[in-house]
Amino acid sequence: MDIRVELTPHPIPLARPLPKELTGTAGAIAEFQGIVRAQEAGREIGALEYEAYSAMAEPMIRRICQELAAGGDCQFVSVTHRIGVVSVGEAAIHVVVASRHRAAAFALLTGFMDRLKQDVPIWKARALDTAGRPIAPAP
């Protein structure tokens, strides 16, 4: 399975074409974006700041994808996570999974999101107000 992992300080482009070699064999593409909302724990915010322990986060993401893909027909997974300041309305994470049939793609996608927060060292370091000032540690 083709696994791509990227931690990036830049906005995540929404349209990402699949690798050419999947044309004709991929029958299902499932995607998820986690978007920063204007309310966090009842507070109005302007952005969240994410930090990561990259040397551990990237291999852990790969390992989780490999484990979840075992036995299924997934062909491709791409995980892109923002680090640094992510404004309200922007995607903090984008996951794309391609498989022959949709069940495997949905299973990997939902399973991955369940494990991300618990197992991968990427975290919300703090919340910023609409002027970009830190307002408090993120919940």
Add this chain to the structure above:
Amino acid sequence: MDIRVELTPHPIPLARPLPKELTGTAGAIAEFQGIVRAQEAGREIGALEYEAYSAMAEPMIRRICQELAAGGDCQFVSVTHRIGVVSVGEAAIHVVVASRHRAAAFALLTGFMDRLKQDVPIWKARALDTAGRPIAPAP
């Protein structure tokens, strides 16, 4: 909930921005594309031709979305289905669901795909070979 349904003979654009009013409140966007594969029931094909009973398909899609959204926090769903000839590698269907939290979006998305084939009058009318000639009724 904002529900948009489109049956179209044209290729489905991949990047579709959410309605502006969801910025700040949507926390999860889940998407699915069903792609035409080069193998259908063991045969090599070049395209599938879809037909729909549109007058019934569109209201049925809306009804399924409304039923599946009941009790969840979904804010937006867009269902785009191709009709006519769809080539290998192109999306026959694209579904986008936005919600505050991801569980509702995943539930609506996967539930909708389960009900689509069984309840909505859109069907594969026939398979075409790579020269565009009908090769047989689609399975």
